Amino acid sequence: MLHNIFLFKGKKNLEDLNIYCYPKEIINVNDKLLVNNIIKGHDKENITTNEESLSTCKILSHHKIDRPVAQFINDYNIYTSCIDEDIIIGLIFEDDDNPYDYKDIFEELLCELLNNGKKYSFDVEMEVDNLLISMFIDLRRYGDEVIEKPPEIEFYYQREAFFKVFLFGIDEVGKTSFVRRLKTGEYNDNYFTPTRKFSIDYIHAEEKGLLAVWDMPGQRIFRSKWLKGLQDSNIIIYMIDIANQRRFEESKKEFWKILNNEELNGIPLLILGNKSDLVKLSDKKYENQLQNLKEEIFVYFNFEQIKKRSWKFIFTSVKTNFNIEKTVQTIFELL
Numbered sequence: 209m210l211h212n213i214f215l216f217k218g219k220k221n222l223e224d225l226n227i228y229c230y231p232k233e234i235i236n237v238n239d240k241l242l243v244n245n246i247i248k249g250h251d252k253e254n255i256t257t258n259e260e261s262l263s264t265c266k267i268l269s270h271h272k273i274d275r276p277v278a279q280f281i282n283d284y285n286i287y288t289s290c291i292d293e294d295i296i297i298g299l300i301f302e303d304d305d306n307p308y309d310y311k312d313i314f315e316e317l318l319c320e321l322l323n324n325g326k327k328y329s330f331d332v333e334m335e336v337d338n339l340l341i342s343m344f345i346d347l348r349r350y351g352d353e354v355i356e357k358p359p360e361i362e363f364y365y366q367r368e369a370f371f372k373v374f375l376f377g378i379d380e381v382g383k384t385s386f387v388r389r390l391k392t393g394e395y396n397d398n399y400f401t402p403t404r405k406f407s408i409d410y411i412h413a414e415e416k417g418l419l420a421v422w423d424m425p426g427q428r429i430f431r432s433k434w435l436k437g438l439q440d441s442n443i444i445i446y447m448i449d450i451a452n453q454r455r456f457e458e459s460k461k462e463f464w465k466i467l468n469n470e471e472l473n474g475i476p477l478l479i480l481g482n483k484s485d486l487v488k489l490s491d492k493k494y495e496n497q498l499q500n501l502k503e504e505i506f507v508y509f510n511f512e513q514i515k516k517r518s519w520k521f522i523f524t525s526v527k528t529n530f531n532i533e534k535t536v537q538t539i540f541e542l543l
């Protein structure tokens with residue numbers, strides 16, 4: 209598990225070195241030996257010919273990022289990357305973690321955070337803090353969900369029916385909250401962390417089988433990965449945030465982009481209209497109003513045009529648990 213993240217600014221001149229850490233102030237400028245050893249790991253002369261290829265770096269439009277280096281220093285399992293030859297960003301892991309498990313995501317996050325338009329200056333303390341916090345949360349979650357996932361899959365595989373459920377939809381509609389609700393029964397408004405790497409969660413549905421739910425990231429930059437992940441799905445679930453009509457057009461476009469792929473013909477589809485708790489409906493004719501809303505949504509999204517597959521639409525609220533159980537039943541009906 210990732211313990212801490214830190215950043216050295218000004219490694220070329222130790223007198224002016226600034227150190228930022230999150231969440232704990234693990235390293236300070238007076239730990240001269242530790243600081244020097246971390247920096248030494250990135251000296252070009254310490255990189256032997258064999259490792260040379262490893263040191264090749266990514267050149268972004270504004271920054272140059274070296275490949276990360278793993279070191280064990282003062283009992284710390286440290287993984288650092290050097291940015292623009294003057295900044296070091298590092299991760300501190302538990303002793304038995306393998307930092308290379310995090311290589312791709314570490315590099316990917318750095319590229320994404322440092323390459324979003326303008327040159328990242330590292331001059332404003334609050335921006336550096338935000339960078340560290342954001343990376344820490346993403347890496348921690350990646351560790352929890354992808355690396356430390358228990359190997360329950362083989363155990364169930366042999367005994368029960370196993371289905372791949374592909375869950376997608378634009379960002380912030382509630383996909384990850386839905387999976388968490390299925391898995392733990394819990395919901396938390398504050399648990400919002402946009403998904404960056406798809407994760408697979410196993411939901412054991414009594415006697416019916418095991419659902420391997422692929423929770424895809426919905427942000428625009430990740431949508432090109434949807435099609436690759438869809439292969440071999442037994443059912444696809446598309447989630448909409450029905451309370452955010454400003455994004456219906458975008459959601460509709462993404463939906464049809466996928467649905468129009470012929471190789472997906474025949475795969476059952478479940479559409480979830482989530483966040484129904486946010487739609488203001490008067491209690492009196494709740495059922496009628498939901499029915500009207502459903503008709504409007506069908507027209508807007510052209511759902512009547514869905515062909516060559518069995519499909520259903522359900523309103524849900526992950527927050528209030530509305531229709532969540534029904535969703536699981538419907539998945540099995542459609543399978």
Ligand SMILES: Nc1nc2c(ncn2[C@@H]2O[C@H](COP(=O)(O)OP(=O)(O)OP(=O)(O)O)[C@@H](O)[C@H]2O)c(=O)[nH]1
Nearest residue numbers: 379380381382383384385400402403426525526527
């Ligand atoms: N009111 C309400 N909020 C919800 C509901 N479901 C999820 N949310 C909130 O919506 C926000 C986004 O939820 P996520 O589950 O992270 O969304 P996501 O679809 O996984 O987003 P990406 O990972 O970026 O694709 C969070 O703040 C959730 O708490 C719901 O049924 N009702």
Ligand SMILES: [Mg+2]
Nearest residue numbers: 383384402403
């Ligand atoms: Mg998510």
